[in-house]
Structures are given as structure tokens and as C-alpha cells.
Amino acid sequence: MISLRINSAERQLDVPDHELLLDTLRERLGLFSVREGCGVGACGTCTVLLDGRPASSCLLFTSRLEGHEIMTSEGLGGEQNPARVQRAFIEAAGFQCGYCTPGFVLTVQALVEEHPNPTEEQIKEYLAGNLCRCGAYPNILEAIKSMYAVASGR
Amino acid sequence: MAAAEPAEFTVIGQDVERHDGPAKVAGTARYVPNISMRGMLHAAYAHGTRAHARLVGVDGSEAMSAAGVVAVLTGQELAGWPEIEPWLGPAFRDQPVLAIDRVRYFGEPVAVVVAETRDAARAAADLVVVEYEDLPAVFDVREAAKPGAPLVHEEFKPAKVFADLQHLAGKSDTNVCYHYHLETGDVDKAFAEAAHTFEDECSVPFTQHVPMETHAAVAWVEGDVLEIWAATQTPSFVRQEIAEMLRLPLNRVRIRVPYLGGGYGAKMYDKIEPIVALLAWLLRRPIKMVLSREEEFLITTRHGSYSRIRSAVDAAGNITALAVAMYYDTGAYADIGPRIASKSGMTAIGPYKVPNVRLDSYCVYTNKPSAGPLRGFGVPQAVLTHEVHVERIARALGQDPVAYRLRHLLQAGDEHPTGSSMVAAGFKECLQAAAEGTPSTFERPQGRYRRGAGYASAAKAVLTPSTSTAIVQMSSDASTTILTSTVEMGQGSDMTLAQIAAETLGIDPRQVRIVQPDTDITPYDTITAGSRSTYHMGNAVKLAAAEIRRQLLDVAAGQLEAAPEDLELRDGKAWVRGTDRSLGIPELFLARFGSWGTSMVGQGVFQTSTGRIDRSTGHSDKITEHWFPGAAAAQVLVDTWTGRVTVEKLVVVADVGRAISPARCREQLLGAALHGLGTALFEELALDEGRPLNATLLEYQLPSMLDVPVEFVPVIVEVPHPSGPYGAIGIGETGILAIAPALSNAILDATGAKLTHLPFTPEKVLEALG
Numbered sequence: 001m002i003s004l005r006i007n008s009a010e011r012q013l014d015v016p017d018h019e020l021l022l023d024t025l026r027e028r029l030g031l032f033s034v035r036e037g038c039g040v041g042a043c044g045t046c047t048v049l050l051d052g053r054p055a056s057s058c059l060l061f062t063s064r065l066e067g068h069e070i071m072t073s074e075g076l077g078g079e080q081n082p083a084r085v086q087r088a089f090i091e092a093a094g095f096q097c098g099y100c101t102p103g104f105v106l107t108v109q110a111l112v113e114e115h116p117n118p119t120e121e122q123i124k125e126y127l128a129g130n131l132c133r134c135g136a137y138p139n140i141l142e143a144i145k146s147m148y149a150v151a152s153g154r
Numbered sequence: 155m156a157a158a159e160p161a162e163f164t165v166i167g168q169d170v171e172r173h174d175g176p177a178k179v180a181g182t183a184r185y186v187p188n189i190s191m192r193g194m195l196h197a198a199y200a201h202g203t204r205a206h207a208r209l210v211g212v213d214g215s216e217a218m219s220a221a222g223v224v225a226v227l228t229g230q231e232l233a234g235w236p237e238i239e240p241w242l243g244p245a246f247r248d249q250p251v252l253a254i255d256r257v258r259y260f261g262e263p264v265a266v267v268v269a270e271t272r273d274a275a276r277a278a279a280d281l282v283v284v285e286y287e288d289l290p291a292v293f294d295v296r297e298a299a300k301p302g303a304p305l306v307h308e309e310f311k312p313a314k315v316f317a318d319l320q321h322l323a324g325k326s327d328t329n330v331c332y333h334y335h336l337e338t339g340d341v342d343k344a345f346a347e348a349a350h351t352f353e354d355e356c357s358v359p360f361t362q363h364v365p366m367e368t369h370a371a372v373a374w375v376e377g378d379v380l381e382i383w384a385a386t387q388t389p390s391f392v393r394q395e396i397a398e399m400l401r402l403p404l405n406r407v408r409i410r411v412p413y414l415g416g417g418y419g420a421k422m423y424d425k426i427e428p429i430v431a432l433l434a435w436l437l438r439r440p441i442k443m444v445l446s447r448e449e450e451f452l453i454t455t456r457h458g459s460y461s462r463i464r465s466a467v468d469a470a471g472n473i474t475a476l477a478v479a480m481y482y483d484t485g486a487y488a489d490i491g492p493r494i495a496s497k498s499g500m501t502a503i504g505p506y507k508v509p510n511v512r513l514d515s516y517c518v519y520t521n522k523p524s525a526g527p528l529r530g531f532g533v534p535q536a537v538l539t540h541e542v543h544v545e546r547i548a549r550a551l552g553q554d555p556v557a558y559r560l561r562h563l564l565q566a567g568d569e570h571p572t573g574s575s576m577v578a579a580g581f582k583e584c585l586q587a588a589a590e591g592t593p594s595t596f597e598r599p600q601g602r603y604r605r606g607a608g609y610a611s612a613a614k615a616v617l618t619p620s621t622s623t624a625i626v627q628m629s630s631d632a633s634t635t636i637l638t639s640t641v642e643m644g645q646g647s648d649m650t651l652a653q654i655a656a657e658t659l660g661i662d663p664r665q666v667r668i669v670q671p672d673t674d675i676t677p678y679d680t681i682t683a684g685s686r687s688t689y690h691m692g693n694a695v696k697l698a699a700a701e702i703r704r705q706l707l708d709v710a711a712g713q714l715e716a717a718p719e720d721l722e723l724r725d726g727k728a729w730v731r732g733t734d735r736s737l738g739i740p741e742l743f744l745a746r747f748g749s750w751g752t753s754m755v756g757q758g759v760f761q762t763s764t765g766r767i768d769r770s771t772g773h774s775d776k777i778t779e780h781w782f783p784g785a786a787a788a789q790v791l792v793d794t795w796t797g798r799v800t801v802e803k804l805v806v807v808a809d810v811g812r813a814i815s816p817a818r819c820r821e822q823l824l825g826a827a828l829h830g831l832g833t834a835l836f837e838e839l840a841l842d843e844g845r846p847l848n849a850t851l852l853e854y855q856l857p858s859m860l861d862v863p864v865e866f867v868p869v870i871v872e873v874p875h876p877s878g879p880y881g882a883i884g885i886g887e888t889g890i891l892a893i894a895p896a897l898s899n900a901i902l903d904a905t906g907a908k909l910t911h912l913p914f915t916p917e918k919v920l921e922a923l924g
Contacts, residue, residue, distance in 0.1 A: 032188040033181020035415070037366045038447045038851035045366050073181035082176060090175035093817065096825065097644030098178030099366040099415030105179060124859045131851070133364050133416050134644045135825030137859045138866060 002066045007031070007075030013062065021057040021065065022046050025072060033073040033102035037131070044130030047103035048072055054107045054129070073102035076109060085109045085147065094143035096134035104130050108144055117148070164724065165657040166880045169817040170664065172649050174413065174642065184412040186370035186385040191440035194372070195224055197433055198275035199449065200265040200282035202257035205521040205844030206291035206304070209255055209284065212264050217281040222274035225437060226282065228265045229254040238432070239399050244391065244423040245319055246310040246331060249487040249524070251399070251428050256289070258306055258486035259523050260844045261452035266429055268441065276446070291521040293844055295460050295483035298329040298520045305329060306486055306519035315394060316680070317619045321769065322492055331484065332492035332517040334499050336772030338571045339510030341466075344475030348466035352550065354543045355462050356910040358535045360455045360483070360839040363528050364856055367415020368450040371430040374440035380407050382434075384427045387417045387641050387682045389671045395424040396431045404673075407431075411671040414643035418829070419527035420454050421643075422683055423489060451849035455839055456528035457494060458483040459535040461502060463543045466510070471551050473562055475510035478502045478539065482517050482532060487524035490531075491517040497615055498532035500772065503571055504540035505581045505613035505783065506562040511571040513772070521844050529829055530887045531684055533614040534894060541610040541895030542910050545902065555899065556589045556609050563611060566873075573773040574765075577780065580809035580873035584785035585611050587869045588896075591805035592787035594903070605802070606904025607789045612891035615778035616884070617684045619763045623677035624651075624694035626756045628702050630743035632661055632726050636698075639671040639679035640691045645886055646818040647687045653814050654692050654879050658699035659706075660723030661739070677757075685782060685884030688814065690760050692879035697758030705754050709742045780875055780883055783809040786827065786892035788900040789865075792907075794923055797916030799835060799901060803865040808888035812874050812881035823868035823889035830893025832857040836913050 001014050006029065015024055025031040025048070034057055037045025041056035048057045049071035077083035082090060085108050095101040104127070111118065111126045118126070123144055132140070177183035200217070202209075214226030229252035232240050240254065241247040253264045265282045269275035290304035297303055309326035313319070325331065345351060373382040380402065386392050389409040397407045414421060426443050433441040445453060459482050466475035480499045484491030499515025548558035563581045570576055594607040625637040636655055642648045652666035669676060679691060707718040710728035714721070714735055722729050727736040737745075743752055765776035789803035806827040813819045836855050840847040848854045868889070874881025898909045907922035 026188075031181075032185075035185075035187065035367070036447075040447075040850055040852050042851040043366065043856075073179070077180060079176040079180050079182055082180060086176075086179045089179045090171070093172060093175065093821065095175070095178050095644075096646070096821065097366070097414060097416045098174065098183055099185065101178050102181035105181075124862070127859045129858075131366065131856050131858055133366055133418065133829070133856060135828035135857065136821065137828070137862045138824050139821060141859070141862075 002063060004065050004067065005069040007072060015062045017061065017063045019062050021048065021060040021062045024062040025057060031072045031074055035099060037100065044103045044107065045100050047106050047130065049106050049110060052110060052113065054110050071106065073105050076105065085112065088143040088147045092139050092143035092146055094136060094140040096136045100130060100132045104132065104140055112147055163657060163880065165653045165663055166812065166814055167816065169815050170649055170653060172646060174648065185367055185415050186372060186383050186412060187367060187444050189372045189383050191372065191374055194440040194442055195268050195270060196272040196275045197266050197268050197430060197441050197443040198272065198279045199263040200267060200279040202253060202262045202264045202284060203260065204257055204286050204288060205260045206289045207257055207286035208289060209253060209257065209264065210287050211285040213283040214265055216283060217267050217278040220278040220281055222270040223267060223278045224270065225268040226265060228252065237401060239401065242395050242399060242424055242428055243313055243488060244315060244490050245313055245322060245492045246488045247313050248307055248310040251432065259521055260846065261523065262486065266433065268433055268437065291844065292329065293520055293522060295458065295481045295518050295520060299481060299516055299518045303329055306521060315391065318617065319492060329519040330516050331488050331519055332495045334496040334515040334772065336500060336511060336513040336572060341475045341477055341510045341512040344466045344510040348474060349469040350467040350550065351464060352543065352547050353464045354546060354910055356539045356542060358459045358538065358912045360458045360522065360525065360841060361833050361837045362451050362455050362839050362854065363418040363420035365416030365418060365420050368445040368447060369421060369426050369453060370444040371427050372440065372442045373430045373434035375434055375438055378406055380431055380435055382409050382427060382431055384409055384411060385414055385421055386411055386427060387414065387421045387643065388423055389639050389673055390678045391681065392424055392427045393673045396428055399428050399432065400435055409673045411641050414641055417643040418529045419683055422526060422681060425453055447851060448849045451839060451846055452523045454489065454526045455485065455523050457491065457525040457532055457535065461535065461539040463539050465543060465547060467547060471553065473506065473508050473547065476503050476508050477512045480515040480536060480539070483520050483522065483525060484517050485520060485522040485524040488517065489524050489526040491525060494527065494532035497617060498536055500572070501533050501613055501615060502536035502539050504544065505564050505611055507564055507568055508571055522841055527683060529826060530614065530890050533891055534830065537610065537612045537891045538894045541892065542898050545899045556585060559585055559611055570777065572777040573775060574777040578873050578875045579781045579783050580871050581611055581613065581783040583871045583873060584783050584807045584809055585609065587871055588785040588787035588805050588807045591867055591869060592789055592803055596789065602793060602795050604792045604794055604904040605789065606900045606902070607787065608896045608899025608903055609787045610785065610892035610895040610899060612784040614782040614887060614891060616686055616689065616780050616782065618779040619761065620680035620686060620690060621759070621761045622679045622690035622694040624691060624698045624758045625677060626655055626695060626698035626702055628659065628754050630740055630750050630752045632665055632739040634659065634661065634666045636666060636668050636695055637676045638668065638691055638695065639676040640687045641671055641682040643682065645822060646815065650688055650814045650818060651691060651695050654695050655699045657880065658696055658703055661726050685886040685888065688882050688884045689780065689878050692882060693760040694758040696879045697760060698756040701756030702754045706739065706742050709746045710737055713737055713742070713745050782883065782888045784888035784891050786896040788896040790897065790900040790904055792901055792904045792919065794905060797919035799914060799919060801831060801863040801897070804831065804863040805867045805869060806889045807869040807871060808885055809871040809873050810885045811878045811883035812872050813870050814882050816870055819870050819885050820868040822885045824866060826887060826889030827893050828857045828862065830890035831861060834894035834897045834912060834914060836915060838913055
């Protein structure tokens with residue numbers, strides 16, 4: 001039995017040693033915003049925030065996360081009460097098919113917390129681990145920039 | 155363009171916020187991999203490990219005894235049941251649901267394992283023991299096309315499902331499963347009289363679609379109905395195939411499609427749906443299957459191709475003849491390859507006025523993974539061919555490449571070499587917009603780094619014939635529902651169709667809801683692909699909405715004591731034109747039915763056809779319903795020491811007829827262009843004698859945010875099509891068509907290095923630099 005915080009709630013979970021965090025979140029907890037894209041940590045589709053930093057849940061064993069804090073897109077906000085980062089994606093249409101979108105949302109959430117005033121190159125570098133095959137990157141960049149514009153009152 | 159015209163539309167041309175944003179961004183939107191059923195079992199394929207071999211034995215007994223395994227099924231067992239038709243495929247009935255007596259590509263499913271969990275099923279699949287007897291294999295498309303090459307199929311039978319493929323004939327003793335021939339004028343004479351002749355060879359490797367969501371399906375039996383949730387772009391076709399496989403009436407097979415996590419042509423025709431449906435039918439338990447990324451790379455690919463193009467040019471510099479051979483490598487199973495070889499191979503002569511043309515396009519089996527459509531249906535391979543070649547001619551003649559193209563480009567009223575008349579085709583407008591957006595007046599450094607600009611034109615013909623059907627239902631509060639089998643896979647079709655209905659009915663598009671594809675409810679549509687939905691389903695929706703409009707105006711005419719032709723629908727009301735007399739839609743319903751909660755229904759069927767096609771010459775007075783004109787321009791910086799190409803600017807242009815939503819059009823242009831940039835510069839599914847070498851996302855590179863050009867500019871050209879819904883045609887693929895040749899031509903302009911074999915990796919650039 002291990003204890004960890006998932007989307008701001010304390011959880012006690014009895015999981016096999018080799019269960020992936022991706023499977024725990026989806027199959028045990030119904031957090032379907034977390035999705036397998038490649039299974040090898042290369043695409044960012046299964047991104048979660050692990051203690052506030054983006055991490056690939058397809059590479060993490062749940063049993064090793066005692067005491068850690070996990071955040072998924074559902075934890076940031078919902079359809080009725082989207083968080084600021086989610087509103088930015090909705091308003092800029094920073095998505096097409098939507099499958100990779102929650103991963104992008106979480107990485108951008110971490111970017112905004114970590115970098116108060118990034119250059120465009122820094123933004124692109126930070127997001128390079130999240131792949132979007134629809135090629136919605138230009139709109140996603142707009143969404144990100146809109147967050148900084150609001151933050152600095154521009 | 156639209157802005158300069160009077161505001162004749164209220165909804166068309168507006169960017170309305172998409173319906174699907176909040177659910178997709180929060181992560182709560184439904185996709186097939188998120189669907190579970192009580193008592194559900196999981197299925198996984200066991201894959202063959204030979205490119206071409208006879209199956210001596212497939213033994214599932216060890217897999218069957220593994221923990222959690224419920225069933226193991228081999229192709230041989232499947233073929234033994236007379237009540238099941240195991241051979242499927244959209245062009246030829248050449249692909250078994252599971253390999254029966256032989257495997258034809260590395261990774262072909264030889265058995266399927268069903269277990270209590272996905273991990274148990276996948277682990278047990280590795281325990282299936284296969285004994286092979288290797289057969290001679292063929293991997294090169296030109297070798298495979300030669301007489302005497304090892305045969306991938308001894309014979310194959312036509313499927314006769316799609317209208318455009320009714321003419322296919324069964325064949326034996328050849329790997330060439332389809333040959334399209336176009337012959338116009340006297341090509342030999344033109345070459346004999348030519349002042350100049352030119353020749354180019356191009357090739358394109360296999361690539362993969364890489365939708366972030368892999369193929370997925372869930373099926374179960376409820377009463378006497380087979381219920382299936384499938385991640386597919388073709389629900390109507392999947393229903394047809396599964397009904398045929400199990401010999402069930404169509405109304406006992408139900409296909410539902412939620413949002414798709416990307417398609418790009420990967421999720422078409424039947425892929426994993428038949429095996430999942432079959433298992434649910436046999437075991438009477440819900441069955442789920444989701445492919446791993448490695449499996450996704452093998453289930454379908456983009457056609458590799460080899461092409462050769464020759465031209466005859468007269469003393470005045472006019473192209474007098476083109477002779478083209480296109481070889482499409484369709485892998486072990488034809489999938490839709492014959493459609494690609496004909497409709498798309500045809501475009502390898504380019505959108506040019508050329509009096510003498512000979513084109514041979516071949517669809518060829520090899521022992522590689524099956525190839526199908528990928529964003530452009532084989533046209534990008536054809537555009538690369540004619541656009542690197544026209545560039546060569548222009549430069550050899552000392553002509554400006556853009557001006558030289560403009561001199562030959564077709565326009566409305568011209569006759570295409572197939573004998574069809576061109577209608578509303580903005581090829582010149584597109585190329586001009588691309589060239590204006592990318593003037594080659596930049597600084598040209600002469601050292602290690604070289605800068606250049608390249609241009610390309612493109613044409614794709616829309617799939618013809620095809621059919622779209624829509625039902626529109628308006629309720630008494632004016633809220634409206636559209637029933638359509640068009641699949642929303644990110645392209646924004648839901649809101650596009652809602653805007654068309656709203657424009658026709660004079661309501662707000664946010665009052666329109668789209669029912670997701672459900673073959674019990676939503677009527678037939680050929681495919682959600684080939685950029686056909688806006689034009690075809692848009693027309694069907696417009697026709698259906700117009701039927702409701704007529705009913706509303708009939709009621710309003712009586713109530714407002716005016717002739718129906720003096721009435722209009724606007725802002726949710728019927729108005730006597732030019733007056734302030736109006737009645738709201740709810741009042742019209744009450745007048746018509748006398749009660750609330752009532753509805754009016756309209757149906758629209760939109761069907762296209764070609765003229766008669768002469769199969770010996772490829773001629774027809776109407777070869778396609780319409781064309782997709784496009785163009786691209788690229789500015790690159792080439793590092794001549796490392797061969798690295800940096801795309802400084804990419805302008806991508808499409809004639810969309812009319813932009814229903816300009817924002818959605820721009821997104822499609824940029825998304826397609828980025829996919830084109832990936833396939834042009836680095837994407838390749840490397841196959842060593844059919845065995846994949848890089849079927850993971852660690853090794854197969856996709857464009858990331860770092861690959862987005864610094865200047866990345868979409869340009870919408872609007873030449874309204876007379877039969878498009880409010881003038882519109884589709885947009886999903888046009889943006890990819892001209893990207894690779896624009897980049898090739900830009901590298902040529904920068905360095906003098908001619909690249910015609912995709913992808914243009916640093917190694918190839920250095921090799922071409924010499």
C-alpha cells in the first residue's frame with residue numbers, strides 16, 4: 001500500500017510493483033486525459049505533473065511514488081470550470097484532434113510556473129517533448145503567448 | 155477576397171468557437187481507448203516474423219495455457235468455418251483477417267490471443283509458436299513489377315464495394331494489381347520533333363501516419379446486434395465489411411465513432427475492426443483491442459514510390475509532351491492502392507497545358523507492410539515528380555521558374571489532358587500568392603551557408619464518384635441536430651457542417667448539434683477522407699436544411715400572408731423581405747403542429763459522378779467532380795558543411811472555393827504543411843528486407859515545435875466553386891501537396907544541388923552537393 005496525492009486528493013493504493021503510473025491513472029482512477037502515445041517516453045501524450053514538473057507516466061512505476069504529488073489535466077480544471085491554461089487553449093483553438101492536448105496543457109502549466117518571461121526559443125525547447133501530429137503548434141504557441149500577455153498586462 | 159465583398163452571408167466566413175474545445179482541453183472527451191465494458195476481455199495479435207513464408211504450423215497451445223488467457227484463434231481455424239468470410243479489402247479481397255497459409259509481410263498477424271487483461275494478452279501472444287517455410291520475397295517496387303518476380307499473391311479477386319472501383323478485374327501471375335494508362339496526342343512525334351528533352355527520377359520511402367491515438371476498437375453482442383465502437387474514418391464501410399464477413403444483415407451491425415485521436419488516412423477501410431467484431435461474436439463477451447505504437451507502424455503506411463518523368467520542349471520553350479511512369483509500392487495487400495494509382499497517379503502530369511501526354515501508373519505488390527492513403531492519397535508523390543521536373547526545365551531554359559509555371563498552368567475553361575474541362579480552378583492565383591509571399595530578394599551569402607527560395611504548384615482530383623447522406627432535424631425551439639457519418643478527427647468538420655446548416659436556416663451555429671457517427675442513426679457516407687467532407691457532406695447538409703427551410707417558409711407564408719419567395723430566414727425568424735413583419739421559428743412550429751417539442755426533418759443525398767471513362771486512353775469529359783488547386787513557397791538556409799536544411803519561411807496556399815471558417819482553413823493548411831515538411835526532410839520507415847528498423851517514436855522522428863518554420867504563413871485563395879456549398883471545397887490535404895518539391899527547389903536555388911529522393915536528409919544533401 002502506498003500513499004500519494006493525485007489531483008490534490010490523498011490516495012492509498014495497493015498496486016503491483018510493476019504497474020505503470022499511466023495504467024494506475026487510467027484503469028484504476030478513470031483519469032482518461034492521460035493517454036499512451038508511444039510507450040517509450042518520446043511523445044508527451046501521457047504527460048503528468050510529478051511534483052509540478054512534466055513527466056512521462058508511461059515510464060513511471062506507481063509503487064515508487066510514495067509521498068509524491070501527481071497532477072493531470074482533470075485536476076487543473078474541468079469542462080465547466082477550465083483553469084487559466086485550459087482557457088487559453090480553448091480560446092486560441094490550440095488543439096485539433098485533442099488526443100495530445102492534455103499533455104500539452106500540463107507542460108505549458110509547468111512552463112508558466114517555471115519561466116516568468118521566456119523567449120520564443122525557450123518556449124519551443126520546453127514544448128519539444130510533446131508531439132502533435134495534427135500540427136496545431138502555431139495555435140498552441142498563440143495560446144502560450146496569450147497567457148504571458150495576460151500575466152504582464154499587455 | 156471575402157472581406158471586399160458585401161456581407162452576403164451571416165455565418166459563412168465567420169470563425170465560430172469549436173464545440174469540442176472544453177472537453178478536449180480538460181481531457182474528458184471520449185475516444186475509443188477510453189471505453190470499457192463490464193466483463194470485457196482484451197485481444198492482442200501474435201505477429202509473424204518473416205517477410206514471405208508458408209505457414210507450416212501455428213501452435214497456440216502454450217499461449218492458451220498462460221495466466222488469464224481465454225482464447226487463442228489462428229487464421230487456419232478461421233478459414234475452416236464456412237459461415238465466416240475471412241478475405242476482406244476495399245479494392246481486392248486479398249487480405250485475410252488473420253494470415254491463413256502464408257505471411258506476406260514482416261509483422262503480419264498470424265493469431266490473436268484473448269485474455270482478461272491487455273498485458274496478459276500481449277504476453278501470451280509472444281508464446282504462439284510459428285513454423286515457417288521461407289518463400290522468395292520481393293522488396294523493390296520496380297523489381298516486383300517485372301515478369302518472373304516472386305509473386306506476393308497468385309491471384310486476387312475484386313471487392314466491388316466502392317463505385318469508383320467497380321471496373322477492377324481479378325488477376326493472376328503478376329504483382330501489378332492495377333495499371334492506369336493515360337494517352338493524349340502523339341507523344342512519340344512530339345519527342346522526335348523536340349528542341350530539348352529532359353528527364354528526372356524521384357522516389358519516396360514508406361512513412362507512417364503516426365496518429366497519437368493508435369488503432370482501437372471495442373465490440374460486444376447485445377441481443378442479436380453486434381455493437382462496435384471503432385476509431386475509424388469509414389464507419390459505413392466498416393459496417394459493410396463486418397456484415398459481409400459474418401454474413402449478417404447490415405442492420406444488425408452497429409458502428410459508432412467518438413472523436414478520433416488523429417486519422418490522416420490511417421484509420422480507413424477495415425483494419426482491426428473485423429477481428430475484434432469476430433471475437434465478440436464468437437465469444438459473446440465484450441472485446442477490446444488497442445494497438446501498441448510498434449504495431450501501429452506495421453498496420454498501414456504511406457505508399458513508397460518510384461517515378462520517372464520525361465518532357466519534350468519546343469524551340470519556343472513550350473512543353474509539348476510529358477511521359478511519366480509512376481510505381482506505387484502498395485506492400486503486401488492492395489488496401490486502396492488501385493484508387494491511388496489511378497486518381498492520384500493521373501496527377502503526375504501536373505496542372506499544366508500539355509498537348510501530348512503518356513502516363514502509366516502502376517500499383518504493385520511487394521513483401522512490405524500494406525500501404526494506404528495518407529493525407530493526399532498518393533498525390534504528394536506525383537507532385538514531387540512534376541514539380542522538380544518543371545523546375546529543371548525552367549532553369550535549363552533560363553526562365554524564371556514561377557513565370558514558366560504560370561505560362562503553362564491550367565485555368566477555368568482550359569481542357570485538361572484527360573479531355574475534361576477545368577472549372578473554377580485557381581492554380582495561377584495560388585502560385586502567384588505563394589510567390590508574392592516569398593520574394594527571392596533576400597541576401598544570398600556565398601560562404602558555408604547558402605540561402606534560396608523554391609516554388610511549387612499542385613493539383614489533386616477529388617474522389618469521384620462518391621455519396622454523402624445527411625439528415626437534419628429542427629426542433630420547435632429552433633435547436634437543430636445534424637445526423638451525419640462524417641467523423642470529427644480534429645479537422646473541424648462538426649462546426650463547418652453546423653455553419654452550413656445555420657446559414658441555410660437563419661439560425662446561430664451554436665444552436666446546431668452534430669450527432670457522432672452511429673450507423674444505426676447516421677446515414678451512409680463514402681469516407682471521411684480525401685478532403686471531401688466540406689464539399690460532399692456540406693452539400694448533403696445544405697440540401698437537408700433547405701428541405702426544413704421550405705417547410706418553415708410554407709408555414710410562414712400562410713401566417714404572414716406572403717408568397718414563400720418573398721420570405722427569408724434570418725436571426726431565428728421568418729421575415730417578409732424588406733419589411734419589419736416576422737414570426738419566430740417557435741411560433742411557426744406552434745402554427746404547424748399546435749404543440750411544443752415537435753420537429754421537422756429534412757434529408758439530403760449528394761452524389762457525384764464522372765463522365766464515361768475510356769479505360770484505354772484514360773479520357774473522360776468529366777474525370778473528376780472538382781480539383782484542389784494549391785501551391786507552396788519555401789525559403790531555406792543550407793549549411794553546405796553539414797547538409798542541414800533550415801526552413802526559414804514556408805508559405806502554403808490553397809484555393810478553398812470559399813472559406814466557411816478562415817481560421818479552420820489556416821489550421822488545416824499549416825498542419826498539412828508541417829506533415830509535408832516532416833516527410834520531405836526526415837521521415838522514413840526504414841525497412842531492411844521488409845523488417846522495420848525504426849518502428850518506435852524514439853527512432854522515427856515526427857515534426858515537433860522546434861521544426862515549425864520561423865515564418866509559417868497560410869494563404870487562403872477563394873475561387874468559389876459553382877456547385878460547392880456556398881462555393882466551398884475541401885482543404886484537409888491541399889497544404890501537404892507542394893511542400894516537398896518547394897523545399898527541393900529551394901535547396902536547388904540555394905546550392906545548385908538537385909534532390910529528388912525523399913527525405914532530404916543532411917547525408918543526401920551533402921551527397922548532392924558533391
